[in-house]
Amino acid sequence: MxxxxxxxxxxxxxxxxxxxxxxxxxxxxxxxxxxxxxxxxxxxxxxxxxxxxxxxxxxxxxxxxxxxxxxxxxxxxxxxxxxxxxxxxxxDDPWGAITYKGKGVFIAGGAGVTPFIAIFRQLHDEGNLAGHTLLFANKTERDIIHREEFEALPGLTVRHILSQEERSGLDHGHIDGDYLRDHVSDFDQHFYVCGPDQMVEEINATLSDLGAKPDSLVFEK
Missing domain, CATH: 2.40.30.10 (Translation factors)
Known part of the structure; x- marks a missing residue:
């Protein structure tokens, strides 16, 4: 409809x-x-x-x-x-596979963060946001969507990763295997991944190599 x-x-x-x-x-x-x-x-x-x-x-x-x-x-x-x-x-009518399954790490590239905005808002309203992490990759600092809101959400750990510039207090580079090993201590949890198709494919493969279970990866198929 x-x-x-x-x-x-x-x-x-x-x-x-x-x-x-x-x-x-x-x-x-x-x-x-x-x-x-x-x-x-x-x-x-x-x-x-x-x-x-x-x-x-x-x-x-x-x-x-x-x-x-x-x-x-x-x-x-x-x-x-x-x-x-x-x-x-x-x-049209709503659709989509990216819905909340349980506590975990959210990995986004650019506008791929948008499915996570409502999820974080819902968890915040319910008082259940503590223990979640957002790893958010962008080209430059000016590209960071909803930055102030994300950083103000109590209980949400936020790390920004910039690929095309270096800024104080923000990470520089890409979300690859080395980055995930450095910033994720537990791969036995849910991972929500959204961004450009190639990024999603590469991160899902890397997470699997690091021990994440296939049914713990939440992404748009």
């Missing part, structure tokens, strides 16, 4: 990243971490569907998506950055 929804607010986040708050249909439900197909309610764009993750919680009175825009071509995310409050988006 599709829903045509009006944008109620647009908030800047990181570089080329915005959060879009939409009106919420009655009885619409989803699980934190799930996504849906989204298109723009304008001529020429209604059939251009792209998957985006809900960053709001199911109990909120609005739906929210946090989306990174890419301006290197005239695509959906570039068009989204040009929208205004009052414009409309079309969304």
């Amino acid at each position: 599709t829903h045509t929804l009006t944008i109620k607010a647009i908030s800047p986040d990181a570089r080329n990243v915005f959060s879009y708050d939409l009106e919420k249909p009655d009885s619409f439900s989803f699980q934190p971490g799930q996504a849906t197909e989204v298109s723009i309610d304008k001529d020429g764009w209604r059939d251009q569907k792209r998957p985006f993750t809900f960053t709001s919680l199911p109990g909120w009175d609005r739906l929210q998506f946090t989306i990174k825009s890419y301006h290197d071509h005239d695509g959906v995310t570039d068009q989204l950055s040009k929208l205004l409050v009052g414009d409309q988006l079309i969304i």
Whole structure:
């Protein structure tokens, strides 16, 4: 079932990243971490569907998506950055395999962190965030999505890894086997992985080599 929804607010986040708050249909439900197909309610764009993750919680009175825009071509995310409050988006039913399974380590690359936003918010509201870790890889400091919120969440351990610059207090390099051995002491827990396809494939293979069980790896297949 599709829903045509009006944008109620647009908030800047990181570089080329915005959060879009939409009106919420009655009885619409989803699980934190799930996504849906989204298109723009304008001529020429209604059939251009792209998957985006809900960053709001199911109990909120609005739906929210946090989306990174890419301006290197005239695509959906570039068009989204040009929208205004009052414009409309079309969304489908929720779907997705990244849902909370238990305490563990969350590993994200860039906009791949978005499925984890609602999960962390839910765990925080429930008082169950302590003992979780976020390893968040980005190119530069300006690319870090929701940085202030993540770092302010009590009980969540956050490590930022930058590949293209060095900054005081942040790690430099990539999330590879050496990095995981240095910063993860227990591989007998859940690992949530989201980011570019190659990154997810490589990290899952590395985690398996380090002793993580296949059914403990949570990612979008």
